[in-house]
Amino acid sequence: MPRATENCATPWDAIVSHDTYTGGVPWKLFARMREQGAPCRVAEPDGAGFWALTRHEQVFSASTTPSLFSCARGIRLEELAEEELEARRTMMEYDGAEHARLRRLVGAGFSRRSIAGYEAAVRSLASEVLDRALEMREFDFVPAVSRELPIRMLCRILGVPEADAGDLVEWGDALISNADPEFSMAVIDQEDTEAFRLLPFRSPAARSVFEYGRAIRRERLRRPEDDVLSAMLATDAGPRPLTELEFLNFFLLLIVAGNETTRHTITLGLLALLEHPEAFRMLAGDPDDRDLFSSATEEILRWTSVTMHFRRTLTRDVDFHGARMREGDKAVLWYIAANRDGAVFPDPDRFDLRRAPNPHLAFGAGRHVCLGAWLARLEVRVTMEELFRRVRRIDLTGPPDRLRSNFIHGVKHLPVRLEPR
Numbered sequence: 001m002p003r004a005t006e007n008c009a010t011p012w013d014a015i016v017s018h019d020t021y022t023g024g025v026p027w028k029l030f031a032r033m034r035e036q037g038a039p040c041r042v043a044e045p046d047g048a049g050f051w052a053l054t055r056h057e058q059v060f061s062a063s064t065t066p067s068l069f070s071c072a073r074g075i076r077l078e079e080l081a082e083e084e085l086e087a088r089r090t091m092m093e094y095d096g097a098e099h100a101r102l103r104r105l106v107g108a109g110f111s112r113r114s115i116a117g118y119e120a121a122v123r124s125l126a127s128e129v130l131d132r133a134l135e136m137r138e139f140d141f142v143p144a145v146s147r148e149l150p151i152r153m154l155c156r157i158l159g160v161p162e163a164d165a166g167d168l169v170e171w172g173d174a175l176i177s178n179a180d181p182e183f184s185m186a187v188i189d190q191e192d193t194e195a196f197r198l199l200p201f202r203s204p205a206a207r208s209v210f211e212y213g214r215a216i217r218r219e220r221l222r223r224p225e226d227d228v229l230s231a232m233l234a235t236d237a238g239p240r241p242l243t244e245l246e247f248l249n250f251f252l253l254l255i256v257a258g259n260e261t262t263r264h265t266i267t268l269g270l271l272a273l274l275e276h277p278e279a280f281r282m283l284a285g286d287p288d289d290r291d292l293f294s295s296a297t298e299e300i301l302r303w304t305s306v307t308m309h310f311r312r313t314l315t316r317d318v319d320f321h322g323a324r325m326r327e328g329d330k331a332v333l334w335y336i337a338a339n340r341d342g343a344v345f346p347d348p349d350r351f352d353l354r355r356a357p358n359p360h361l362a363f364g365a366g367r368h369v370c371l372g373a374w375l376a377r378l379e380v381r382v383t384m385e386e387l388f389r390r391v392r393r394i395d396l397t398g399p400p401d402r403l404r405s406n407f408i409h410g411v412k413h414l415p416v417r418l419e420p421r
Contacts, residue, residue: 011029012040012042013029013043013045014026015334016043016077016406017406018209020406021403021406027349028336028374033054037038037384039053039058039325040054042190047077047330050329050332051320051330051331052332052336052337053322053333054337054341055341056343056344056345056359057343057344059319059338060365061320063364063366063368066161066366067315067339067342067367068314068315069312069333070280070314070315071092071093071099071310071312071313072093073322075408076161076311078202080336081197088199089200090102090249091255092253092296095367099368100367101364103371105250105370106232109157110371110375112338115374115375115378118153118157122382124381125324125328126149126382129149132144133418134390137417137419138397138411138418139415140414140415141415143268146263146270146414147169147263147280149379150249150258150263150266151165151169153375154258154259157227157375158227158258159230160216162231166210167172168212168255170209171205171209171255172255172256172260173260174204175201175203175209175409176201176260176405177260177403179404179406180412184203186200186203187203195325200253204210206252209248213241213247213251214244214357217233217248217251222231225237227249228254257372259373260408261307261372261408262379263304264306264408265300265301265304265376265380266379269303270387270394271301271323271411271414273349274394274395274396279296282353283296283384283388284391284392288389290385293385294381295356295383296353296381296384298355299375300380301344301376302360302362303339305335305360306311306362306408306409306410307335307409308407308408309333309334310335312330313331314327314330330339335364344359346357356399364377391418392419393419393421394418395417396418397415397417398417400413401414
């Protein structure tokens with residue numbers, strides 16, 4: 001088995017730069033990293049470096065072995081002092097019983113069965129959004145369509161006023177897109193963000209989310225309703241009630257994860273279809289083929305892989321797939337690279353709407369598999385079904401404007417022209 005080297009003087013460190021992704025995902029670089037066999041050692045300009053796991057087998061193994069690959073030191077590349085980690089901790093930074101406790105608080109509301117009950121509501125909302133967009137014929141698809149649906153649906157599930165969706169999505173942009181000057185109030189690698197080190201994503205936008213969350217918490221404690229947030233705060237929801245900080249961090253996580261990733265999946269999914277005319281024609285030819293659109297949704301998820309990576313920390317020394325990893329080392333699970341692994345996906349660079357099987361890792365794996373996976377699948381599928389019921393042709397009227405981020409694979413603007421059926 002090939003051995004990883006400690007030599008960081010390689011081009012691997014390009015995957016760390018936020019600027020790399022403004023020109024698109026470095027697919028060829030990730031392919032060369034997979035060809036190494038063992039995980040590659042990657043340098044960081046302001047860090048100790050990390051092991052990059054780019055093969056499907058490696059990422060799946062690490063995702064399902066939390067006793068070895070722990071979330072407890074954080075899930076981002078950033079190194080956090082203990083004070084910072086405790087101030088920002090969510091269920092994603094727990095491995096065992098505490099993770100299970102927090103996940104159970106909202107798990108029922110995001111189960112496959114519960115989400116299936118929202119299909120009519122998602123379809124109605126998608127129809128409303130698309131009908132309004134079609135009146136314009138030529139527009140930016142992101143603010144007009146893909147940015148609208150997920151946040152408005154999330155508001156309904158959480159039980160917050162839909163009128164507040166604009167503020168919530170703006171705050172979410174500032175948080176998760178903290179490396180992009182268009183969205184960030186303090187660009188993470190270009191400005192001094194020390195004053196915000198105790199806030200999620202090291203972003204001042206977290207203060208606005210927390211202020212909003214405190215008001216929601218007070219209202220739900222006083223007058224519970226039949227929604228996810230009330231379930232989180234119920235006195236019998238777990239062995240102990242959520243503290244205010246736990247609730248605020250959890251609320252912020254739901255706002256970001258439940259909106260931003262699906263928005264980019266829908267946008268990049270459309271872009272993929274426009275770049276592959278035969279796939280576009282397939283969907284346009286039969287917009288009522290539920291099986292085809294379900295299969296297409298899975299391929300869109302594999303192809304786009306919006307959450308590009310999460311970090312883990314080694315709990316002990318180990319020889320992992322040829323890399324001698326040490327306790328305390330960072331390992332970064334590159335889902336976006338694993339989802340193009342030819343050992344698992346035949347002809348992985350082909351956009352195949354009928355790909356089967358399709359064991360992609362767009363939602364991760366193991367205990368930390370994405371809580372909102374079924375909601376994301378539903379929103380992507382229904383949006384595509386309703387879109388193709390309404391249009392016969394879509395043209396790009398300008399290049400996609402890509403997000404500056406090494407974490408989220410996203411497109412900020414997608415100018416299009418639609419021709420209705």
